[in-house]
Amino acid sequence: MEKFSTHTGIGVPLRRSNVDTDQIIPAVYLKRVTRTGFEDGLFSAWRNDESFILNQEPFSRGSVLVAGPDFGTGSSREHAVWALMDYGFRVVISARFADIFRGNSAKAGLVAAQVEQPDVELLWKLLENEPGTEVTVDLQEKTVQAKDLTVPFEIDDYIRWRLLEGLDDIGLTLRHEDAIDAFERSRPAHKPVTTA
Amino acid sequence: MGRTLAEKVWDQHLVRKGAENGAGQEPDLLYIDLHLVHEVTSPQAFDGLRLAGRPVRRPDLTLATEDHNVPTLDVLAPIADPVSRTQVETLRRNCEEFGVRLYPMNHAEQGIVHVVGPQLGLTQPGTTVVCGDSHTSTHGAFGAMAFGIGTSEVEHVLATQTLPLKPFKTMAINVHSADGRLRPGVTSKDVVLAIIAQIGTGGGQGYVLEYRGNVIDNLSMEARMTICNMSIEAGARAGMIAPDETTFAYLKGRDHAPKGAQWDEAVEAWRELRTDADAVFDAEVDIDADALTPFVTWGTNPGQGLPLGETVPDPAAIVDENERVAAEKALSYMGLEAGQPLRSIKVDTVFVGSCTNGRIEDLRAAAEILDGKQIADGVRMLVVPGSMRVRFQAEEEGLDKVFTAAGAEWRSAGCSMCLGMNPDQLAPGERSASTSNRNFEGRQGKGGRTHLVSPLVAAATAVRGTLSSPEDLV
Numbered sequence: 001m002e003k004f005s006t007h008t009g010i011g012v013p014l015r016r017s018n019v020d021t022d023q024i025i026p027a028v029y030l031k032r033v034t035r036t037g038f039e040d041g042l043f044s045a046w047r048n049d050e051s052f053i054l055n056q057e058p059f060s061r062g063s064v065l066v067a068g069p070d071f072g073t074g075s076s077r078e079h080a081v082w083a084l085m086d087y088g089f090r091v092v093i094s095a096r097f098a099d100i101f102r103g104n105s106a107k108a109g110l111v112a113a114q115v116e117q118p119d120v121e122l123l124w125k126l127l128e129n130e131p132g133t134e135v136t137v138d139l140q141e142k143t144v145q146a147k148d149l150t151v152p153f154e155i156d157d158y159i160r161w162r163l164l165e166g167l168d169d170i171g172l173t174l175r176h177e178d179a180i181d182a183f184e185r186s187r188p189a190h191k192p193v194t195t196a
Numbered sequence: 197m198g199r200t201l202a203e204k205v206w207d208q209h210l211v212r213k214g215a216e217n218g219a220g221q222e223p224d225l226l227y228i229d230l231h232l233v234h235e236v237t238s239p240q241a242f243d244g245l246r247l248a249g250r251p252v253r254r255p256d257l258t259l260a261t262e263d264h265n266v267p268t269l270d271v272l273a274p275i276a277d278p279v280s281r282t283q284v285e286t287l288r289r290n291c292e293e294f295g296v297r298l299y300p301m302n303h304a305e306q307g308i309v310h311v312v313g314p315q316l317g318l319t320q321p322g323t324t325v326v327c328g329d330s331h332t333s334t335h336g337a338f339g340a341m342a343f344g345i346g347t348s349e350v351e352h353v354l355a356t357q358t359l360p361l362k363p364f365k366t367m368a369i370n371v372h373s374a375d376g377r378l379r380p381g382v383t384s385k386d387v388v389l390a391i392i393a394q395i396g397t398g399g400g401q402g403y404v405l406e407y408r409g410n411v412i413d414n415l416s417m418e419a420r421m422t423i424c425n426m427s428i429e430a431g432a433r434a435g436m437i438a439p440d441e442t443t444f445a446y447l448k449g450r451d452h453a454p455k456g457a458q459w460d461e462a463v464e465a466w467r468e469l470r471t472d473a474d475a476v477f478d479a480e481v482d483i484d485a486d487a488l489t490p491f492v493t494w495g496t497n498p499g500q501g502l503p504l505g506e507t508v509p510d511p512a513a514i515v516d517e518n519e520r521v522a523a524e525k526a527l528s529y530m531g532l533e534a535g536q537p538l539r540s541i542k543v544d545t546v547f548v549g550s551c552t553n554g555r556i557e558d559l560r561a562a563a564e565i566l567d568g569k570q571i572a573d574g575v576r577m578l579v580v581p582g583s584m585r586v587r588f589q590a591e592e593e594g595l596d597k598v599f600t601a602a603g604a605e606w607r608s609a610g611c612s613m614c615l616g617m618n619p620d621q622l623a624p625g626e627r628s629a630s631t632s633n634r635n636f637e638g639r640q641g642k643g644g645r646t647h648l649v650s651p652l653v654a655a656a657t658a659v660r661g662t663l664s665s666p667e668d669l670v
């Protein structure tokens with residue numbers, strides 16, 4: 001996983017709350033067996049609509065998505081994160097993220113920055129008034145900055161450290177293989193196995 | 197201080213407590229007792245293992261089944277959709293390569309993961325169960341801690357049989373009625389839809405829910421599974437119900453349940469899995485089950501539901517701006533008018549099935565309503581058993597005959613129209629009454645409109661052609 005410290009890119013205002021993962025990427029796209037190439041499925045239902053924000057220049061080149069509250073609810077599909085990243089997004093900003101989405105983001109290296117709703121409104125206004133405005137997300141300082149506006153964001157400390165270091169999950173866990181071995185030796189005999 | 201059920205199960209699976217490492221609190225490392233795998237969320241995980249040269253640590257704690265996009269018609273022919281076929285074939289190759297047991301299409305044990313685990317007796321009290329599917333919460337009905345995970349977590353569990361997790365908060369959902377029963381025509385599906393409407397689709401966020409109270413105590417295992425299944429629709433990571441005699445009776449004698457002396461040992465351990473009297477939940481919610489009537493959704497998230505006797509709500513009356521906008525969008529997508537009685541809504545399709553309501557009791561309930569009746573003209577009804585076992589059982593009981601005599605289609609097992617990854621989809625604008633769990637835009641097919649209902653409401657709706665409950669039939 002690549003290290004993340006700061007990122008600057010065009011901000012995309014998405015004035016919708018409760019953007020669920022079926023909206024981010026509909027189930028038909030989940031049939032693929034590869035890890036990449038999901039950008040065409042991103043918001044695919046909405047992209048049929050010409051007025052949708054990602055169909056407009058310069059937003060189509062955006063990399064920082066500013067969305068309404070309860071982003072990423074619904075199914076656990078990690079493809080939602082991949083689709084956002086394959087499209088080019090590195091950061092999603094929202095006042096509230098669904099738990100599973102937040103977890104999935106951390107694992108794939110997408111920054112889910114939690115910003116208070118009034119600040120999200122300010123960002124929306126700014127990005128709508130001046131399309132193409134660049135937004136800088138500083139993970140070290142936990143700030144989002146666009147033009148004269150600088151607002152703080154929240155992110156879990158541990159997730160932040162992982163993103164800053166670019167650390168992969170499995171490698172981290174396997175540093176504790178001894179503890180796993182020991183735990184396995186102590187499991188009760190009545191626990192089920194799938195093979196018996 | 198006492199501990200809640202969820203905390204007990206958590207503590208029993210702690211491989212390593214997360215340390216304070218200077219960069220914040222590390223998550224705890226939890227051991228996973230059972231990992232269920234299906235064709236949609238696993239290919240990239242196996243791919244990851246292959247890339248890193250890692251094996252599956254515990255194939256004996258892993259089980260795969262094909263469910264999400266298997267056809268439910270012509271099941272002996274090759275899958276027509278090339279992408280579905282690729283996913284299924286990829287799963288078969290991966291299971292073979294990594295030594296994971298797989299129940300493929302047409303196998304007698306095939307079915308929806310969340311139906312298969314419990315019916316095999318693999319889902320047991322006090323276990324940790326994960327699957328790359330958010331409705332893994334179903335297994336919590338046994339007092340297991342069960343939750344959906346993403347594909348990288350699938351890879352993580354395959355490689356290490358553990359998951360790094362942050363502790364959850366706990367919420368008690370107390371469901372009570374005067375006599376501990378639900379009113380006639382009211383099912384556990386109505387209970388959970390009412391809970392979600394009350395606390396909202398984000399109300400459970402960050403929590404493990406524990407359903408308790410005299411109504412829950414009297415529910416069958418299958419009815420409990422329906423409730424736990426939809427915990428995720430309230431935003432919760434998991435939902436649990438303390439194991440009791442009903443749980444033990446359900447498990448006893450199942451293929452993978454403990455046998456002989458181990459059974460006694462297990463039951464003794466399982467009896468400890470109750471929230472202590474002095475334990476404190478982080479939040480509590482009370483549901484008065486005496487006030488519950490059949491519940492249906494009118495909008496595009498599972499929290500947008502109302503008793504069937506009500507009318508479509510008027511967005512203008514909603515104070516919260518986000519919710520108002522969401523309601524407006526929902527009504528326009530659903531093609532509904534504010535003030536319209538819910539009972540006047542005409543449906544094109546009725547779907548009975550899914551991991552929420554595709555078990556034998558659900559099919560029995562629907563069949564009882566349909567027995568000797570005909571479904572309305574112009575309505576199609578799909579009945580899709582949750583697993584091959586459910587299918588065989590239903591056929592043994594003659595339920596298939598009841599469905600087909602009424603004019604419904606009797607299908608083979610799988611997720612089917614719950615998410616429309618196989619050919620069972622709604623056409624744009626088509627409206628369904630569905631016993632599944634999600635009414636999101638396009639969930640059952642692009643442009644499709646979904647009303648979530650219980651199996652009883654589904655069957656009554658099929659007969660009348662408009663959203664109905666069994667009492668409308670007499």
Ligand code: SF4
Nearest residue numbers: 331550551611614615
């Ligand atoms: S039936 Fe529906 S909710 Fe259940 S596992 Fe299948 S797709 Fe998911």
